[in-house]
Amino acid sequence: MEAKHVVITGAGSGLGSSLALKYSEMGHHVTLIGRTFSKLKKVSESIESDNVSIYTLDVSSNKEVRKVFSDIKEENGPVDILVNNAGVGVFDKAETISEDAVDQMIDINLKGTIFCTQAVLPDMKERNSGTIIQVISTAGLTGKVTESVYCASKFGARGFTESLVKEVADTDIHVLAAYMGGMKTNFWDDIYEEEEITHLMEPDDVADIILANVKPRKNLTVPEIVIKNHIN
Template identity: 60%
Template structure:
């Protein structure tokens, strides 16, 4: 991965930050994408190698186009995209606000689609690349108080599986990671520390994903499921 260009959405914390650090350690250039510049700067200061910061609202196609055009013009390629950014609001279906619903669908589903569209244009030109969609086990099974969050993630699952079919026979690969809850800021204000401390470590998840997307002769791994030990 040395000198490759890796784009990570939601890079300011959690799994995105873990992936950024681990790929930076092996010499990749990391493009840190997120809404909050200060959080991205904090992560950037922890990286041992080259990185760049790109503030973006992935729910807006014009903003996504702006950032991806800038990255390709500056670095000439994008080798790996992690669609990692996500938001969640959890309550009974009838209690979710219109804003919450739009936010989850726009960020989790539309954001993944918009970023994938833009990176595919470049990957098809360079005839190489990998897209990794961080989906969550909420994309596999319905859960109480997570109806719209699950709906957004089920949408990402369908989009990902369709991309796999579209790109069959090309040198571009698509990978989905379905994991349970991780001990990150995502759950701040939702679960207490006792519960989050029993969740998975994002560094462990990053290592598992990195190992599974390594190119191997005559092997394709389109998805993995990673669950908490109960």
């Protein structure tokens, strides 16, 4: 298998770190992106390879995204696979959720996905090759109580991704949308009771399903997958 350059946002924990480990085990160079260096460092130390890089980045800043992705390309080569996994959730009733929370979710979940995609797409088009995995969540498929703005950000990411699929339809660029339910990560610590969290999915299992469906196959492509747990 030819080694690829994989860039993963939100790589400091959960699904991002699981995908990083699995891609590394497949022999690829993995670039970890996140807001907290200590978390990224911990993930990098768990990878038994020298083919790993770390960059701290606020994906909601287009200026910062362009600068960091330019540095990534210069230091590690063009991006073959982008995993847009960075995300944040603040849950509250529609009439009481704060403006700061609204801005945070739209900026990271939607704008961050757009900005990072824009940073790699021109080069992928020039090479007529590449893969973009959009980690969106089942909140991009249906409305949920106390998740109105979170769902709005994810519905936006879904619309962007479905349109992107059509825009690259005549190229060899593969775009995969992953709509998955809750996983056993600290994302849910202040939302679900401990007993409920035990029923959530393992990030490693979700990562396996994503990797199985993004794998290139002759005469077919998988544009989206839905992975649900018992709570959803």
